[in-house]
Amino acid sequence: MNSVVxxxxxxxxxxxxxxxxxxxxxxKVLHExxxxxxxxxxxxxxxxxxxxxLDNVIQCTERDEFAYQELISMIPICAHPNPEKVLIxxxxxxxxxxxxxxxxxxxxxHQVEIDGxxxxxxxxxxxxxxxxxxxxxxxxxIGDGFEFMKNHKEEFDVIITDSSDPIGPxxxxxxxxxxxxxxxxxxxxxxxxxxxxxFWIDAQHVKETMDACGQHFKNVSYAMAMVPSYPCGSIGFxxxxxxxxxxxxxPVHKFTTEEVDKLGFRYYTxxxxxxxxxxxxxxxxxxxxx
Ligand code: SPM
Numbered sequence: 001m002n003s004v005v006x007x008x009x010x011x012x013x014x015x016x017x018x019x020x021x022x023x024x025x026x027x028k029v030l031h032e033x034x035x036x037x038x039x040x041x042x043x044x045x046x047x048x049x050x051x052x053x054l055d056n057v058i059q060c061t062e063r064d065e066f067a068y069q070e071l072i073s074m075i076p077i078c079a080h081p082n083p084e085k086v087l088i089x090x091x092x093x094x095x096x097x098x099x100x101x102x103x104x105x106x107x108x109x110h111q112v113e114i115d116g117x118x119x120x121x122x123x124x125x126x127x128x129x130x131x132x133x134x135x136x137x138x139x140x141x142i143g144d145g146f147e148f149m150k151n152h153k154e155e156f157d158v159i160i161t162d163s164s165d166p167i168g169p170x171x172x173x174x175x176x177x178x179x180x181x182x183x184x185x186x187x188x189x190x191x192x193x194x195x196x197x198x199f200w201i202d203a204q205h206v207k208e209t210m211d212a213c214g215q216h217f218k219n220v221s222y223a224m225a226m227v228p229s230y231p232c233g234s235i236g237f238x239x240x241x242x243x244x245x246x247x248x249x250x251p252v253h254k255f256t257t258e259e260v261d262k263l264g265f266r267y268y269t270x271x272x273x274x275x276x277x278x279x280x281x282x283x284x285x286x287x288x289x290x
Contacts, residue, residue, distance in 0.1 A: 011058055029042075030044055031125060040117060069098065069099045071272075072237055073099035077100065079191055084106065088161075089173070098131055098132030154185070154187055156186055160193050163195050166197065179212050189243045192240045194237065200231075216240070220241075221248045221277060222237065
């Protein structure tokens with residue numbers, strides 16, 4: 001399907017966000033192909049810079065990608081007392097890797113991405129994100145996250161799942177067996193953080209994901225980020241911790257303003273970390289948090 005009509009890309013999904021769509025004015029289609037797993041497009045837009053589209057869903061835009069990548073990475077890492085070893089599942093554009101390797105306590109990062117073409121094309125067209133793969137801390141595997149975790153038990157302090165939306169094969173990344181696998185791959189005290197959708201779009205789905213997480217993690221929470229190019233301008237993260245007593249909303253590592261600037265964070269600060277967990281009343285009720 002040609003998703004760019006009269007110079008505009010419209011993100012239409014009757015399954016994921018019925019009756020609404022976000023549109024961007026496209027100045028150039030830089031690349032388009034069908035990989036073994038999905039349709040991949042990279043476009044230049046008038047006001048959001050370069051944009052990565054997978055199956056015609058916006059994954060990241062040059063203008064606002066940092067909001068998502070910084071929060072999904074720093075919330076679990078800064079909530080962990082010793083986040084030495086991190087696993088990233090998905091995240092083929094490299095943006096999450098770029099953020100994770102910044103943290104001084106992180107020594108080793110493994111990443112498993114199923115679609116090697118997303119990695120190759122990000123290196124070619126989206127170097128501002130794919131630079132994350134250049135770090136000496138990084139070990140990238142092109143393969144299936146499920147299989148990888150089956151063979152890596154009790155190994156990681158933090159697991160970040162940077163997935164696309166819960167449709168098609170990605171559905172399994174939001175379900176109970178996946179949370180069990182992640183639990184088994186964690187060291188004691190480990191923390192997981194998964195792309196958790198927005199309560200503005202489907203609060204019931206967010207609750208179901210949190211419940212699936214809660215079957216294996218005694219400590220489950222949800223945090224939000226503002227990302228203008230995602231539907232409803234927002235996205236959330238489902239966070240689970242093996243340690244019942246850890247307060248996930250309270251960063252163990254607090255960065256000074258100088259450190260924030262030196263590390264190149266544009267969205268994440270220790271105050272933003274705390275604030276991300278403060279939800280509107282209707283959302284607290286809908287997610288069963290009160
Ligand atoms: N590294 C960035 C990849 C982004 N992964 C998440 C993409 C989600 C896109 N849709 C947002 C819809 C919110 N429910």
